[in-house]
Amino acid sequence: MAESVRTVKRQVEDCLSIDSRTMRKNGVFGDHPIGTWEWPEYESRLNYSFLDSTLTLQFSINGQTESQIVNTNTTPCNYGHHRHWFLCPGHECGKRVAKLYLVDNKFLCRHCHKLNYLIQQCRKTLVPVVNMSRIELKLNWPSGGLVPQHKRLCPPPHMHKKTFALLVSKYEEYEQQRDSWRGSLIDKLKSRL
Numbered sequence: 001m002a003e004s005v006r007t008v009k010r011q012v013e014d015c016l017s018i019d020s021r022t023m024r025k026n027g028v029f030g031d032h033p034i035g036t037w038e039w040p041e042y043e044s045r046l047n048y049s050f051l052d053s054t055l056t057l058q059f060s061i062n063g064q065t066e067s068q069i070v071n072t073n074t075t076p077c078n079y080g081h082h083r084h085w086f087l088c089p090g091h092e093c094g095k096r097v098a099k100l101y102l103v104d105n106k107f108l109c110r111h112c113h114k115l116n117y118l119i120q121q122c123r124k125t126l127v128p129v130v131n132m133s134r135i136e137l138k139l140n141w142p143s144g145g146l147v148p149q150h151k152r153l154c155p156p157p158h159m160h161k162k163t164f165a166l167l168v169s170k171y172e173e174y175e176q177q178r179d180s181w182r183g184s185l186i187d188k189l190k191s192r193l
Contacts, residue, residue: 009115009116009121010103010113010114010115011116011118012101012115012116012118013118015103016042017099017102018086020084020099023084024083029050029084033049033050033051034048035047047059053072053074054071055070055072056069066105068089070107073085073086085098088108088111090108090111091112093111101113103115127177128178129178131170132174132175135170139151139156139164139167140156
């Protein structure tokens with residue numbers, strides 16, 4: 001009998017990326033059209049220049065200098081201003097995306113690189129735990145699902161109370177899902193004894 005082998009795709013969480021929203025906040029598309037973008041955790045960086053809706057990237061990988069041109073686009077926002085997007089430079093792609101990922105020396109969208117999110121590849125029973133971990137990181141809470149009650153009452157600095165309340169509510173929902181799964185697993189184990 002042949003065993004089914006589950007292939008694991010590369011994940012966006014394992015790739016360096018550039019995000020048009022973060023770049024806009026840091027003035028890349030306006031006040032600072034020339035500069036350096038860094039990923040301190042990977043000891044990596046790229047040089048960029050922005051002119052006439054074109055972002056030129058230069059970066060080094062394994063001692064080789066690479067360069068790439070990425071076109072950008074804007075859409076109007078409801079309350080004025082506009083949102084910047086990358087146009088994926090992949091062959092026959094051109095999708096408007098907020099993030100491009102570095103794989104095989106090219107920044108492309110996740111579809112061109114055939115990347116998945118971690119949550120798409122983990123077992124369904126682990127989804128609540130992964131989501132809880134993400135919220136713990138976002139709120140700077142201790143990891144592992146052991147959050148003291150007083151941490152659930154005060155939002156971190158610079159976070160709106162509504163956003164904080166929504167994240168706490170989601171966290172508690174994921175906790176219930178995790179505990180429900182654990183309870184059903186314990187019941188199954190007891191029935192086998």
